[in-house]
Structure formats: structure tokens, C-alpha cells
Amino acid sequence: MRIALPESGLLSQAKIECDWKLKNILSNYKQVIQQKLEKAANLIQFMKEFKNLLEESYKVKLGTTSGIDDAFSLSFKEILPQLDDIGWENVDNIDDLFTSIRLVKRDLKSRHHYINTRFLQEEEICTPVFTTDLPIPLHLPKAKYQSLKFSIKESYHYFCEAIELCQAFFDVMDEIDKNTWVLEPQKASRASKERRFCLGKNISVQIDVNPYYPSTIPQYRFFGTDHNVSLLKQKLNNNLQLWNERKSLLTNLQKILEISIPSPTNSQKEEFITPCGICCGYRLNATLPDKVCDYSLCEKQFHSLCLLEWLKTLPSSRTSFSVIHGQCPYCKKPLNHYKLGSNCGYEFCDVNGLLGIGMVYKIQQH
């Protein structure tokens, strides 16, 4: 610091300059310093008092921040060597305060997988919380996971093992994403086990792939007109025994349903998806039209929500239990709609589907 005295030599008019660290510490003591300057008999006396003040303020400063600083430096010391071991090319992102670290794993098929470690600070204990984009939970030995010693390295090891375990699952999902028109989810994460994709005009299937046994028959649900759905379900039931686990899921589906699934290489998306006949949009609350008029010459698509809203407005619609009976707004043919929730229209085919799978599972396991 530098003290500049005016020509008059009056201490009360002296100017004090210092660097930003000292300024930061002294920021709360501006008035005190001014008072001391005015009262001090000479420069030496002021310097003595200033020294006392500095020591005092520094203690106060330490008292308020020491806890965080210690924990911070501790975590820093623990984490850095671990990151060295893991390899810095695998570190994707670290936030400014060192409270969250994202590591990346590139598998043999150059797919990227991420694990995020966040440190939750509760009093003096720092617990890491891991989030991954895997379809299966990450099993970490509990004792180590909760200990003060940060097990980033170990968690990364378990993470890599889990990725190895899921390779077949990722292959299946990649095959679907590449070779079909996926309707939902719009942007699938690696963790997502569900896919809804087109089988043809106005008909689609949603499958839920088992990440542990991705080549077995997935849980399925068909979307489309009653006629088309029952046709597909019949084929599926007749040909179930043809499912070959050594072949890919898509190959199996095409064989068993006796159809060729439209792929982006030989078709346009617009051929299979039409907008809702009421709101004229494709996505409403992120869902595509999921109700189709059963009349084969109409086959107009609607969002359940839009259709329900229209049928509720009409005094001619009858409701019995959870089913609302009305007319298609386009062809005026009778139309039944299930009232509870948006997806309940498909409850029945879903239950059938699940029962079918359950039985197959038992046969396979025995």
C-alpha cells in the first residue's frame, strides 16, 4: 500500500492506495480508517493502529470463508489425481466452481456416453451424485460411494462396464433410428428404451426394448385403425414362434408382421404421418396424432385431446362409463373414444400385447 500525504502534512487529508485484495478486505472499514487518520497524532501511530485493524479484519474474513475453502481445496486435491488417471481426453466439462464434472466414454462404435458427477455440499460432507444417460441404473458399491473419498475413478470404471453391458441394446436402438421413421421420442437420448415408428400409412408401433435382453420380443403397442391393428396382432400371434433371437429386432419384426418397414432411404416421412384433422398440427404437447377414424375410406388422424374436446362440445355425443360415442368430424361415421387420459384409447390392445409377451418370456426362461 502507499500513503500519500498532502503538502500541508495533515494526516486527515492523506490518500491511501492499495491493491485489490487489500481493498477487498478493507472495504467495510472505510469510515474507521478515516476516523483513525483524523485522530492519529502522527503517521507512526496511525500505522500501528492500521496494523491492528488489518489483523482483526483478516481474522473476520477467514472466519467466514475458511469452511468452504478447506472443502474446496480438499475436493480439488482428491479429484485432480483421479482425473489424471482417467485421462483428460475423457473429461467433457467441468464447471467453474468444480462442483460438477462430466466425463465422456467413447465406445468401440464411436458412440458417446456421458456420466455427470455433481457434488452436493451438506455441512462438511461432500457427497457425489452420479447421473448417466444409460438405460440401466449404475450399480455402485454403497460404502465407497458414500465415503468422503471421492470415487470418481471407480464410478467411471463401473460406468464403462455398464456401457459394455448395453452394447447390444445400443446396436438395436441405432438400427431402429437409422432404418425407420421414428415418431417418438422426437430426440431420443441414449437412455430412452421406447421408440414409436411407422409401419405404414396411418399405422405405427411403439416398442419398449429390454436393455438386458434387447433381441427378445419387446413390449409393443400398435397405433392405427382397429382393422389394421387387429390384423397385425393376429399375424404377430400366429408367427410368434418364428422370432429368432440371433437376428436383429427389426428383421424379426418384419418377418413376423409380414411387412417391410418403411425406411428413410426409400420413402418420405409425409407419406406416413398426416396432421391432426382438427388442429392441423403434427405435435400437440409433443404428441403426434394418436387416434384414427376406423372407416377405411376416411382414416383421418386426430390428437386424442382435440377429438375429445370436439366430442365433448357436441350435445349428440353419448358417454357410457369411460367411452364417449360420437361421430368423426369428417365422414360422420360413428366413432368411439376413450375418455380417461389421452392414451386410454389403446388400453385394450396394450393389455393383450403385454399378456402375449409375458407368456413368451416364461417359455424362454424355462
Added chain:
Amino acid sequence: MLKTSRVKHELQLLQQLLPQDIICKPINDSLCEFKASIVGPPASPYADGVFDIEVRLSDRYPFQPPLVKFATPIYHPNIDQSGRICLDQLKMPPAGCWSPSLNIASVLIAVKQLINEANPDDGLMADISAQYKSDRTEFNAVARQWTIKHAIAKVR
């Protein structure tokens, strides 16, 4: 959200479906008010007249029909002094036949059809309907006068 996608689609339909003698444009960016003009059909007392029509979409559109009103006075059995139109497509079922499958363009085409062929059995204006049925020459004369006064003078 529901309405935006719908109205965007309808703007395209207006361009595709409307014949040359019907114009319809949105008034402002809110996309819930439209101004339409229909040219009176030739060989009718309304020939050469330009009839302005206001179209308003409620918040519940397309679950409710659009509100369509004549801004230009017209002497017609199914259209009253304030411009209200008696047309099936503009009323909710069971009285009318509005359905989300209809749209502004189809409704305007129906209105044009109504101008051409009145429906005196379902008249909104009782005396005009009676005149339309009993004394067509007189009706045509009055309708022509109104058209010249309100729908043609304005154009000049």
C-alpha cells in the same frame, strides 16, 4: 398452440380453395380477425357489388364456428340489418352443421352460394322472405337498389 397451427393451415387453404371472386386476408398479426370480400354473382341482383365480410375466430376455434358478419348492407332473406347470416355451417350442432372439418374458405364459399341462392324457408328476415317467395320482381328491384347504393357506390 392448438389454434396457431390450425390458422397457419387455413391461410394456405384460403389461397388454394378460394375462387377469384372471393378475397380473404387477416386484418392484423393476431390472426383471429379476417376481412373478406365477395363479388356479387353475375345474373343476380347483386351483380358487380363488392360485399365486405368480417370473420372472427373465437378462442375456442375450431371447436366453435367462426363468427361471420356482413359489413356491407345487403337486401337478402337470410341476412339481417346488422349483417348476421343465417347459415347452417355457421351454427353449432344440433341446430347447425359446423364441424372442425370445415374452415374459413369453405364457409366463405357457402356464403357466396347463399347470396346466389337464398333460402326463404329458413329466412331470418320474415318480410323479405315473404316478398322473395311472392313477388320476385319487386324483391330483385329492391335488392338491386341496395346493391347499387351500398356495394357498388363504395367501389367508385
